Amino acid sequence: MQNLHVSTSHPYDVVIEKGLLDRAGDWIVRLRPNARIAVITDSNVAPLYLERVILSLTHAGVGRERVAHFIFPAGEQSKSMETLSRVYAFLAASKISRSDLVIALGGGVTGDLTGYAAATWLRGTDFVQIPTTLLAQIDSSVGGKTGIDLPQGKNLVGAFHQPRLVLIDPDTLSTLTAEIFADGMAEAVKYAAAFDGALFERLEKESLRAFLEQLITRCVDIKRLVVQEDEFDKGGRMLLNFGHTLGHSVERLSEYQISHGSAVAIGMVLITRAAEKKGLCKPGTASRIEALLISLGLPVSCEYTPGQLASAAVGDKKTSGATLTLALLRELGEGFLHPIEAQSLLEFIQ
Ligand SMILES: NC(=O)c1ccc[n+]([C@@H]2O[C@H](COP(=O)([O-])OP(=O)(O)OC[C@H]3O[C@@H](n4cnc5c(N)ncnc54)[C@H](O)[C@@H]3O)[C@@H](O)[C@H]2O)c1
Ligand SMILES: [Zn+2]
Known part of the structure; x- marks a missing residue:
């Protein structure tokens, strides 16, 4: 227990x-x-x-x-x-x-x-x-x-x-059906990618069945620590949005036909690839996230253009004024917040 x-x-x-x-x-x-x-x-x-x-x-x-x-x-x-x-x-x-x-x-x-x-x-x-x-x-x-x-x-x-x-x-x-279980796994990958590199490696190497209870415990522990720091969502909780800015765009553009977990999976890959191109993230990170998500039965790409994704995101409630705070990775296990002008999101992900 x-x-x-x-x-x-x-x-x-x-x-x-x-x-x-x-x-x-x-x-x-x-x-x-x-x-x-x-x-x-x-x-x-x-x-x-x-x-x-x-x-x-x-x-x-x-x-x-x-x-x-x-x-x-x-x-x-x-x-x-x-x-x-x-x-x-x-x-x-x-x-x-x-x-x-x-x-x-x-x-x-x-x-x-x-x-x-x-x-x-x-x-x-x-x-x-x-x-x-x-x-x-x-x-x-x-x-x-x-x-x-x-x-x-x-x-x-x-x-x-x-x-x-x-x-x-x-x-x-x-x-749970395999789809609903996989949906939750997208959030587990999010925690590992943004907060715990060792957990990410374990997900890459070990069979889930062997450590599901430990995985739940570790994810709850991460959420607990973030929430304790920022109970009323004034800033620190934003790191939990890794993959979610573009994920919400994908959900919205699909009129919610693409599930939340699938959309977040796509969002994590897209934003990390963009961050790599900008030199903000260690090269190879997006490919590792992509491979892990595929092994978990999650999608990693979508049919929407960067233009569609960016305009859907700028209407997102997570934008405050003209600034958009992106949750990015420096490397696996190390998330950070990166504020940009909302209008420059398209340029960031193109
Ligand atoms: N409050 C928060 O911080 C927070 C964070 C993330 C998401 N959410 C919200 O959570 C919701 C999504 O949650 P969800 O994915 O659990 O959706 P859900 O509650 O609809 O559950 C998904 C499906 O699984 C079924 N189900 C539940 N438990 C089952 C079980 N043990 N065995 C078989 N079937 C089972 C449900 O009946 C449902 O059909 C969204 O509304 C989202 O906005 C809230
Ligand atoms: Zn989520």
């Missing part, structure tokens, strides 16, 4: 252990012995894991009448005002008070939606993350960013609301 402590304004533990799902109840009861529990999950995760979480709660002594659950249709389209309203109605019907607990059981969509519902329910109710995708385990469940999408754009409404506890069971990843 690994237990990482996140020292944000509301500190919390991230527990990582195989089979943890069946012991989730013990941790939750320890956190809040007499609380009512509202579990929120999606239609894919519910048949796989909901009953196990509820059983672990009853085994830990939570009466069945104190546990309620809500299942919404799986998919990004549920990260919406409509689903949020339905979650509020569920919390009201379940009589969830500020001393009770909300649990997010699922991927990043469930975590973001549930976290935002918890952040706003009665002006702030505590919640626990039980992430079940690789992306949610190594990225979205830690750091306290919650929110929903609007028709006008993704993640436009949200709040910083740290969870009270994060319970990660790596065994839950065994039921």
Whole structure:
């Protein structure tokens, strides 16, 4: 078992252990012995894991009448005002008070939606993350960013609301499709490339199966350190955007037909190749990232022109004024921030 402590304004533990799902109840009861529990999950995760979480709660002594659950249709389209309203109605019907607990059981969509519902329910109710995708385990469940999408754009409404506890069971990843697992691996490659050269080498050489739990732990540890330095995303967290500036362009240009992980994979290769050409990055770095991503089943190129990518990026919310801060690599394991004029992005990537 690994237990990482996140020292944000509301500190919390991230527990990582195989089979943890069946012991989730013990941790939750320890956190809040007499609380009512509202579990929120999606239609894919519910048949796989909901009953196990509820059983672990009853085994830990939570009466069945104190546990309620809500299942919404799986998919990004549920990260919406409509689903949020339905979650509020569920919390009201379940009589969830500020001393009770909300649990997010699922991927990043469930975590973001549930976290935002918890952040706003009665002006702030505590919640626990039980992430079940690789992306949610190594990225979205830690750091306290919650929110929903609007028709006008993704993640436009949200709040910083740290969870009270994060319970990660790596065994839950065994039921992911290869595509969704690979999507999460793009973020793991991002952490390794920008923060940990030794981890990058391990990913190049070793079979993932042998060290998946260690990989999750190391990625969570990196995210923890970055978030502790910059809880409210004022600057330092930008290094976590390695591959994301052009990645977001690819996602947008494809009208979200290309998944986030695939888009970030393409973005990491494109931006690193450009940085190499400018003499900002050690030669050969982009090729190594490319080879690793291919071995993980991720794409490394797209049909969009530099002009299309640059104009899609300049409309990105990550631009502030006329400056665009790029996350680049000096070499593998050493990311740095490189501010440029937004207008010169095209020249940078051409
Ligand atoms: N809050 C943050 O800091 C942060 C960071 C990165 C991404 N995100 C958000 O996360 C979301 C993407 O997360 P995601 O990729 O986990 O998406 P997701 O929650 O939609 O999960 C992907 C798919 O996997 C299914 N699934 C989940 N767990 C499963 C399991 N164990 N076995 C089988 N199927 C399972 C889901 O039902 C869904 O169909 C986006 O909305 C993104 O904006 C948030
Ligand atoms: Zn990402």
